[in-house]
Amino acid sequence: MPLLCRSSRKLEPGPKAYGKASESIGELILPSATKSLLNAAAEGLARTFTPPNTPAKARRTAGPPTALPIVSSGRVDLFAALPTPSPKKLVLSPTKTITNPYYIVYHGRGGMQGIFDSWKSRADDYGPDCLCDSYKHRLSKKFSDANKARMYYDECLESGVLDVLRDEPSSDEVLFVIKGALPGVYTKRLAFLIKGLVWRGSVVMAGNGTRAQGDAQFRQWKAAGHIEVFPANGPRRHF
Numbered sequence: 001m002p003l004l005c006r007s008s009r010k011l012e013p014g015p016k017a018y019g020k021a022s023e024s025i026g027e028l029i030l031p032s033a034t035k036s037l038l039n040a041a042a043e044g045l046a047r048t049f050t051p052p053n054t055p056a057k058a059r060r061t062a063g064p065p066t067a068l069p070i071v072s073s074g075r076v077d078l079f080a081a082l083p084t085p086s087p088k089k090l091v092l093s094p095t096k097t098i099t100n101p102y103y104i105v106y107h108g109r110g111g112m113q114g115i116f117d118s119w120k121s122r123a124d125d126y127g128p129d130c131l132c133d134s135y136k137h138r139l140s141k142k143f144s145d146a147n148k149a150r151m152y153y154d155e156c157l158e159s160g161v162l163d164v165l166r167d168e169p170s171s172d173e174v175l176f177v178i179k180g181a182l183p184g185v186y187t188k189r190l191a192f193l194i195k196g197l198v199w200r201g202s203v204v205m206a207g208n209g210t211r212a213q214g215d216a217q218f219r220q221w222k223a224a225g226h227i228e229v230f231p232a233n234g235p236r237r238h239f
Contacts, residue, residue: 100146101143102144103115103118103142103143103149104156104199105128105132105139106140106161107138107139108131108135113165116128137168152200155236160204161204164206172209175196176217177192177196178203179202179203179227179228179230180202180204181200183196183222184218202237203228
C-alpha cells in the first residue's frame with residue numbers, strides 16, 4: 001500500500017529541518033509501526049547531527065582606547081603610546097610671495113637720500129642705518145610693498161620734495177603743501193610728510209620766516225586758485 005504524505009509544513013533545510021523532524025512525522029498518515037521507526041530514526045539523526053561552525057565576527061570595541069595614566073611631571077613616549085597615522089597627501093594652498101621691506105630716506109645724515117631694500121649697510125654700499133641711526137633730523141619710512149616704495153620715491157624725486165628736505169632744518173623753516181593730500185602751512189617736517197604729503201610727491205614750497213607770514217602767503221595762493229587736494233591713495237602722480 002503506498003504511503004500518503006500530506007505534510008502541512010515543508011521541511012526546512014539545514015539544522016532546523018533536523019531539529020523539527022519528529023514534529024513533522026507526527027503529522028503524517030502512517031501505520032503506527034512505521035511511525036515509530038521513522039521517529040526513532042529522526043531522533044537519532046537529531047542527536048548525531050552537528051551544525052557547521054559559523055566563523056565568529058570580530059567585534060569593535062566601543063569608545064576610545066584606554067588612555068595612559070597621567071603622572072605629574074612625567075614623560076610619555078608618543079611614538080610607542082599612540083599609533084602612527086599613515087602619511088596623507090598634502091594639498092598645498094597658494095602661498096603669498098614674501099618680499100623684503102623697502103625703505104625711503106627722505107633726509108639722512110649729510111643730506112643723503114635714497115631708496116633701499118635693506119636697513120643694514122652692506123660691504124659694498126651703505127644703508128639707512130648709517131644715514132639715520134642716532135641722527136636727530138632723520139626722516140625715513142618703511143614699506144612692505146616694493147612697487148609702492150618705488151612709486152612714492154619717484155614722485156618725491158620728480159616733484160621736488162626731496163630737494164626741499166635735503167638740507168638740515170632751520171628754526172624758522174616754513175613748508176607749504178600747495179597740491180597734496182592736505183594743503184597748508186607746516187613748521188615741522190614730520191607733520192609735513194605724514195599729514196601734508198602722506199609720504200608722496202606733491203607740489204610744495206619752502207621758505208624762512210614766521211608762521212604768521214607763512215599763513216598770509218598761503219592765503220594768497222589759495223585766493224589765486226593754486227591750492228588743490230590730491231587723493232591720498234590715488235594713482236601714480238606725474239610732475
